[in-house]
Amino acid sequence: MEKQSIYGLTIEELTAWFLENGEKKFRAAQVWEWLYIKRVRDFSEMTNLSKNLIAKLTTQFMINPLKQMVVQEASDGTVKYLFELPDKNMIETVLMRQEYGLSVCVTTQVGCNIGCTFCASGLLKKNRDLTAGEIVAQIMMVQHYFDERQKGERVSHVVVMGIGEPFDNYDNVMNFLHIINEAKGLAIGARHITVSTSGLANKIKEFANNGLQVNLAISLHAPNNEIRTSIMRINRRFPIEKLMDAVDEYLEKTNRRITFEYIMLNQVNDRPQHAQQLADLLKDKKKLTYVNLIPYNPVSEHDQYTRSTKADVLKFYDVLKKNGVNCVIRKEHGTDIDAACGQLRSKQMKKHIFE
Ligand code: SAH
Ligand code: SF4
Numbered sequence: 001m002e003k004q005s006i007y008g009l010t011i012e013e014l015t016a017w018f019l020e021n022g023e024k025k026f027r028a029a030q031v032w033e034w035l036y037i038k039r040v041r042d043f044s045e046m047t048n049l050s051k052n053l054i055a056k057l058t059t060q061f062m063i064n065p066l067k068q069m070v071v072q073e074a075s076d077g078t079v080k081y082l083f084e085l086p087d088k089n090m091i092e093t094v095l096m097r098q099e100y101g102l103s104v105c106v107t108t109q110v111g112c113n114i115g116c117t118f119c120a121s122g123l124l125k126k127n128r129d130l131t132a133g134e135i136v137a138q139i140m141m142v143q144h145y146f147d148e149r150q151k152g153e154r155v156s157h158v159v160v161m162g163i164g165e166p167f168d169n170y171d172n173v174m175n176f177l178h179i180i181n182e183a184k185g186l187a188i189g190a191r192h193i194t195v196s197t198s199g200l201a202n203k204i205k206e207f208a209n210n211g212l213q214v215n216l217a218i219s220l221h222a223p224n225n226e227i228r229t230s231i232m233r234i235n236r237r238f239p240i241e242k243l244m245d246a247v248d249e250y251l252e253k254t255n256r257r258i259t260f261e262y263i264m265l266n267q268v269n270d271r272p273q274h275a276q277q278l279a280d281l282l283k284d285k286k287k288l289t290y291v292n293l294i295p296y297n298p299v300s301e302h303d304q305y306t307r308s309t310k311a312d313v314l315k316f317y318d319v320l321k322k323n324g325v326n327c328v329i330r331k332e333h334g335t336d337i338d339a340a341c342g343q344l345r346s347k348q349m350k351k352h353i354f355e
Contacts, residue, residue: 002086002087004060004133005063005065005131005134005136006031006057006133007065007136007140007179008136008175010175010178011179011185014032015028027049030048031046033185034046035063036184036186037185039147042063043058064140065086065137066083066084066137066141067083068081068083068141069083069090071145077096079094079145080094081094081141083137083141085130087128089110089128091110091130091138091163092162092163093106093107095142095155098157100156101155101156101192102146102153102154102155103155103157104142104155105162106135106158106159106176107162108130108166108169108173109126109129109130109165110128110130110163111125111127113126113165114232116198116234117232117233118221118263118265118302118305119299120299120301126164130169132173132175135173135176136179139180142155143155156189156192158180158188158194159193160194160195161194166196167200167203167204177190177195178212190214193214194217195214196218196219196261197216198218198232199219199238199243200234200238201243204216204250205246208249209253215259216256216258217292218259218261219263220243220261220262221262221263222269223274223278223281225239225240227268228240247289248285251285256288257288257289257290258288259291260289260290260291260292262294263294264293264312265296265307266307266309266312270308271312272319274316275315275319276319278325279320279324279325280323282325286324289326291320291325291328293317293327293330295308295332313329
């Protein structure tokens with residue numbers, strides 16, 4: 001059987017493991033420091049542990065389950081990584097350079113079952129969920145990449161917007177969030193982490209109670225059920241009313257802002273009346289919400305969609321602004337290497353697998 005990645009353990013779980021193995025509690029803190037502060041890649045480098053303990057750890061765990069297959073760097077500093085998992089599945093991780101720091105976009109599943117009609121990830125049916133360790137390892141791979149450059153750059157922000165629906169892999173994603181947020185380790189601030197969901201209303205309610213101050217983004221993409229159902233199948237199960245019900249509960253419980261993502265699809269959801277409907281939908285929660293207008297990244301398999309014109313995007317933006325809705329037009333990253341976050345190019349993936 002494949003060994004478990006030690007990256008998948010929370011500090012509490014690691015402490016419990018040491019206690020169960022007749023070791024002192026402080027050993028967990030030591031190992032944690034080796035993993036996340038000194039960032040060694042092999043148990044044998046943990047020089048303040050006994051040989052016996054290193055052997056025990058090595059028998060039980062592996063450190064990094066990912067193998068780097070391809071790295072592409074764009075002219076704006078965006079880096080796209082293709083990693084291989086122990087079972088030979090491939091996943092993609094993207095690093096974006098922002099004014100405020102290095103931001104990593106992580107993948108949570110191999111493929112996605114939500115099947116949105118504009119998304120390349122949805123083309124690959126879900127093969128399996130990623131473990132917490134495999135999600136943490138994506139951050140570590142990127143951090144190691146920067147450690148090697150020796151400029152002291154640190155991953156400071158994380159967006160859970162890669163392949164997969166994070167709330168369809170809820171427990172592993174929650175453990176991942178705890179691990180990267182842990183103050184004694186990577187200490188990535190909760191406010192620097194954003195989880196994006198296609199709108200699993202039941203999980204949004206659960207997320208409201210989880211105690212972490214992590215940001216929530218919801219892929220809304222349409223102002224009414226008719227359009228939303230036609231582009232996002234999940235809207236049958238959780239129509240806009242149910243989604244907004246969960247949103248209200250979340251806002252009330254957490255008092256934290258929610259971002260609504262809205263991909264601009266030419267002639268589909270980008271008319272001024274759609275902007276008005278969207279503004280009406282958000283009118284009683286303008287203080288705690290904002291809308292992110294996202295340029296559509298053409299996916300060759302979904303050629304029914306094209307990008308909205310600049311003029312239409314600006315018109316849409318104006319209607320929202322006039323209605324007092326907070327709104328930004330999202331900047332693109334890494335377009336020359338096709339690194340749009342949340343968008344696995346299945347074509348490219350096949351190419352890498354079969355080459
Ligand atoms: N499954 C989650 C998170 C991953 S997708 C979700 O859907 O929210 C991350 C974001 O990328 C989502 O807002 C998604 O709608 C968006 N996205 C998917 N395909 C896209 C495309 N072709 N162009 C632009 N954004 C896309
Ligand atoms: Fe899955 Fe998100 Fe893509 Fe929809 S947009 S298919 S939920 S990854």
